[in-house]
Amino acid sequence: MKQLLFHVLMVCLFLPILWLIGISLNDYGFPLMEKYHDKSIKFFVALPYCLLIAASLYGSGWVAERLSGSLVRKFGKPDENPQLETGWPTKVFDPKLMEKNRSVFIKNVDNWLKDNMLARVIFGLIIGLVIVL
Numbered sequence: 001m002k003q004l005l006f007h008v009l010m011v012c013l014f015l016p017i018l019w020l021i022g023i024s025l026n027d028y029g030f031p032l033m034e035k036y037h038d039k040s041i042k043f044f045v046a047l048p049y050c051l052l053i054a055a056s057l058y059g060s061g062w063v064a065e066r067l068s069g070s071l072v073r074k075f076g077k078p079d080e081n082p083q084l085e086t087g088w089p090t091k092v093f094d095p096k097l098m099e100k101n102r103s104v105f106i107k108n109v110d111n112w113l114k115d116n117m118l119a120r121v122i123f124g125l126i127i128g129l130v131i132v133l
Contacts, residue, residue, distance in 0.1 A: 005071055009068055018053065029045050
């Protein structure tokens with residue numbers, strides 16, 4: 001449950017910051033890069049934006065980790081019954097049930113990726129960025 005909350009909070013916190021950085025890059029960064037044709041100027045204009053993205057990713061992760069931990073401590077346990085306290089993670093994350101549903105999930109994702117061209121482009125960009133870095 002904590003991991004699910006972490007990922008949801010991470011997306012909700014990081015995407016607006018990324019959107020603002022993109023608007024700033026579009027309004028100020030690209031015109032400045034087009035004004036000067038030297039590659040070193042382009043590097044020094046793009047470097048702060050890359051550092052801003054890295055810092056916002058780290059900050060969003062830190063805030064999401066703290067907030068998800070707090071939410072799980074406050075609302076995570078389904079019952080106050082001590083017998084269920086030790087057993088609720090195994091009920092929620094049953095390995096046999098997850099393995100059974102894995103093939104269904106993978107089929108659904110494969111079908112979705114075959115139909116959705118935008119998802120292919122986004123995943124391709126992410127994989128390409130990871131390979132380049």
